[in-house]
Amino acid sequence: MTHAQVYLQSDEAQANIDIPQLLHFVFLDAIEAAASDIHIEPWEHSIVVRLRINGVLKEHIHIPSEHMDKISGRCKVLGEMVTYQSGLPQEGHASGGPELGNVELRISVFPTTRGEKLVIRLFDPRNRSFDLSKLGFDPTSLAKFIQLLGRTSGLLLLTGPTGSGKTTAIYSALQHIVNQNGSSVSISTVEDPVEYNLPLIAQTQINPAQEFTYARALRSLMRQDPQVIMVGEIRDPETAAIAVQAGLTGHLVISTIHSGTPAGVFARLINMDIEPFLLASSVIGVMGMRLIRLNCKNCGLPCDVEPSYTQILPAEILADANFIRSPGCEHCLFTGYQGRTSLAELLVVDEPVREAVIQKSPTRTITKVAIDNGMVTMWQKGIKRALVGDTTFEEVFRVVASEQI
Numbered sequence: 001m002t003h004a005q006v007y008l009q010s011d012e013a014q015a016n017i018d019i020p021q022l023l024h025f026v027f028l029d030a031i032e033a034a035a036s037d038i039h040i041e042p043w044e045h046s047i048v049v050r051l052r053i054n055g056v057l058k059e060h061i062h063i064p065s066e067h068m069d070k071i072s073g074r075c076k077v078l079g080e081m082v083t084y085q086s087g088l089p090q091e092g093h094a095s096g097g098p099e100l101g102n103v104e105l106r107i108s109v110f111p112t113t114r115g116e117k118l119v120i121r122l123f124d125p126r127n128r129s130f131d132l133s134k135l136g137f138d139p140t141s142l143a144k145f146i147q148l149l150g151r152t153s154g155l156l157l158l159t160g161p162t163g164s165g166k167t168t169a170i171y172s173a174l175q176h177i178v179n180q181n182g183s184s185v186s187i188s189t190v191e192d193p194v195e196y197n198l199p200l201i202a203q204t205q206i207n208p209a210q211e212f213t214y215a216r217a218l219r220s221l222m223r224q225d226p227q228v229i230m231v232g233e234i235r236d237p238e239t240a241a242i243a244v245q246a247g248l249t250g251h252l253v254i255s256t257i258h259s260g261t262p263a264g265v266f267a268r269l270i271n272m273d274i275e276p277f278l279l280a281s282s283v284i285g286v287m288g289m290r291l292i293r294l295n296c297k298n299c300g301l302p303c304d305v306e307p308s309y310t311q312i313l314p315a316e317i318l319a320d321a322n323f324i325r326s327p328g329c330e331h332c333l334f335t336g337y338q339g340r341t342s343l344a345e346l347l348v349v350d351e352p353v354r355e356a357v358i359q360k361s362p363t364r365t366i367t368k369v370a371i372d373n374g375m376v377t378m379w380q381k382g383i384k385r386a387l388v389g390d391t392t393f394e395e396v397f398r399v400v401a402s403e404q405i
Contacts, residue, residue, distance in 0.1 A: 002029040004049070004061050017063070019070045027100055029060065030122060033333060036163070037121050040075075042068050042114040053333065054293045054340050055163060072109065072116045079107035087111055101126055123195060128168070130175040130198070135168065136341030138381060144346055145287060149173055150180075152227070154284035155247035157234075159259045164289045165342055166256045167195060170230060173254060174201060177228055189230040190217040206232075214239040222246065231255035237272040244274055247282035262286035262347040263366035266357050280354040288345040290378055290399045292391050293337035296326040305393055317387065324389035341390070343400070345378040 003025035007013050013022070026049055030038050035051040047063040063071070076083045079092020089110050096103040104123040109116050132142060148156055156173075158166045174187060178200050188202045192214070197203065204221075206212050214231060215238040221229060222242075234240050234257045247253045259265045265286045269279055303325040328334035347353065347370045356366045371377065382396035 002032075002060070004029050008061060008063075017067060019067060019074050022063070023071065023074055024100075026060070027096060027103075027105070027120075027122075030120075031096075031100060031103055031124060034124075035122060037119055040071060040118040040120070042112065042117070044114070047071065053335065054337055055291055056293070056335070058333070058335065068115045072118065075107050075118050075120070076109065078105065079109075081107075081109065086116060125196075128196065130168065130172040130196075132169075132172045132176050135165065135172060137344045138376075140376070141287075141344045141346045144348055145173075145285075145344075146176065148285045148348070149177055149252075151252055151284055153247060153250050153252060155243060155253045155255070155282045156284055157265055157286045158254075158256045158289060159262060159265055159286060160256075160289040161258075163291070165291050166289055169287070169289060169342070170254055170256065171196060171198060174198060174228070174230060185228060186224075186226050187228040187230070188221055188224060188226040189232070190214055190221065191230070191232040215242060218242040218246070226251060228252045228254070233257065234269075234272075237274070240269055240272045240274055244269075244278050244282045247284075248278070259288075261363065261367060262288040262345055263370060264363045266366060267363050270360065276358050276360055280349070280357045283349050283357075285349055286347045288347075288378060290343045290382075291340045292343055292382060292385065292395050292399050293335075294339045294341055294391055295324050295389065296329065296332035296336055296338040298326075298331040298338070299329040299336070300324045300326045300389070313383070321387045322389040323386070323392075325392060337391075337395070341385075343378040343381050343385075345375065345381070347375055348373075 004022060007022060007025050012018070026038060030051050033051055033053050035053050037052040039050040039052070039057065041048055042065060046065055047068055049060045049063065050057045051060050073083055076090065078094040081090040081092045092107045094105045094107065096105055101124060106121040106123065108119045132146065137145065158169055160166055175198065177185060177187065183200055187200070188204070190204050190206060192206045194203045194205045204217055206214055206217055214235065218231065218239065219242060229246055229251050231239065231243055231253065234243055234255050243253050243255055257265055257268060259268050266279055270276060301324065303323050305323050326332065326336035328336045332338040350373060352369050352373055353366060356369045379400050382400050385391050386393050386396050
């Protein structure tokens with residue numbers, strides 16, 4: 001049983017729940033489970049606490065509904081928010097202190113019809129290692145990505161949904177550049193927010209309330225003589241235009257942008273009024289990312305796969321397959337999975353891709369051109385991981401969007 005579960009069954013809690021003590025145990029359980037987020041939400045008959053472990057929410061404990069106001073109030077105090085305000089969203093952050101391993105808590109409060117919902121994101125410095133070689137990239141993608149990081153100009157983009165590892169990959173890329181060049185290279189970032197402080201890098205956090213936006217920060221940053229620029233996210237046409245221009249004028253720009261596939265990034269930028277010939281000249285590569293859960297090695301067992309999954313694979317591949325399924329144990333919190341790794345789809349912008357972009361070819365056509373020139377899709381890489389027993393077909397289907405199949 002977890003700390004919070006043991007506490008709720010104790011005589012002390014049965015008499016009167018101590019909310020600060022209970023929240024401390026919830027935080028401790030989340031940290032020990034390597035959870036990325038804690039969701040505290042009023043449901044119809046109780047307050048449910050869920051932990052996002054390996055990207056999937058898992059119910060943790062239920063608390064009597066009458067304690068919601070006290071829980072909200074305690075979290076607002078921790079996050080230095082306005083305690084008496086309950087009808088508007090609020091955000092704050094706090095340090096867990098030495099007893100929680102100095103984990104940073106980023107707290108979001110959002111009003112709902114049943115009360116305030118709390119989501120607490122955990123940033124554990126002990127679990128963060130910004131090392132490209134440890135992100136799970138396949139050797140070919142890693143070598144090509146490192147080669148792109150050695151360029152002195154151009155726009156390098158990462159795409160994927162929230163929680164797909166883009167920020168960790170970018171921080172690892174910046175750390176790689178620092179390790180390769182030391183203090184001889186000038187690196188600046190514009191982020192929202194700055195999640196970790198990196199050595200030898202000038203990091204800036206935007207503040208829209210003060211009209212300090214990505215676009216304004218980038219315009220000013222160009223006068224700071226940077227060689228490498230990291231932009232947290234390209235969200236609007238103005239930011240996109242400045243990033244493209246910076247990539248054309250002797251700067252290596254690394255950023256993220258939301259798109260279903262790497263090839264879809266070009267259509268997204270064209271919709272932001274960026275001319276195709278500028279994209280073809282500035283973008284040097286696009287990496288699509290997803291995180292898949294790995295089978296628990298402690299309880300993994302050989303298994304057969306449902307025919308509906310195997311029908312799409314050639315018989316010669318299935319003959320050498322090593323399918324594994326983990327029923328769940330204490331080590332994996334009975335989920336069957338322990339840890340995650342990256343699936344990376346790297347589209348290197350070479351001459352055939354440039355030509356397709358200039359012609360405003362459909363996304364599917366650009367993808368085919370890239371595949372014909374050696375790109376391996378996330379779907380193909382995911383299937384390979386399932387065939388050797390690293391993960392399951394179900395997990396690959398869950399994570400990799402259907403349009404990539």
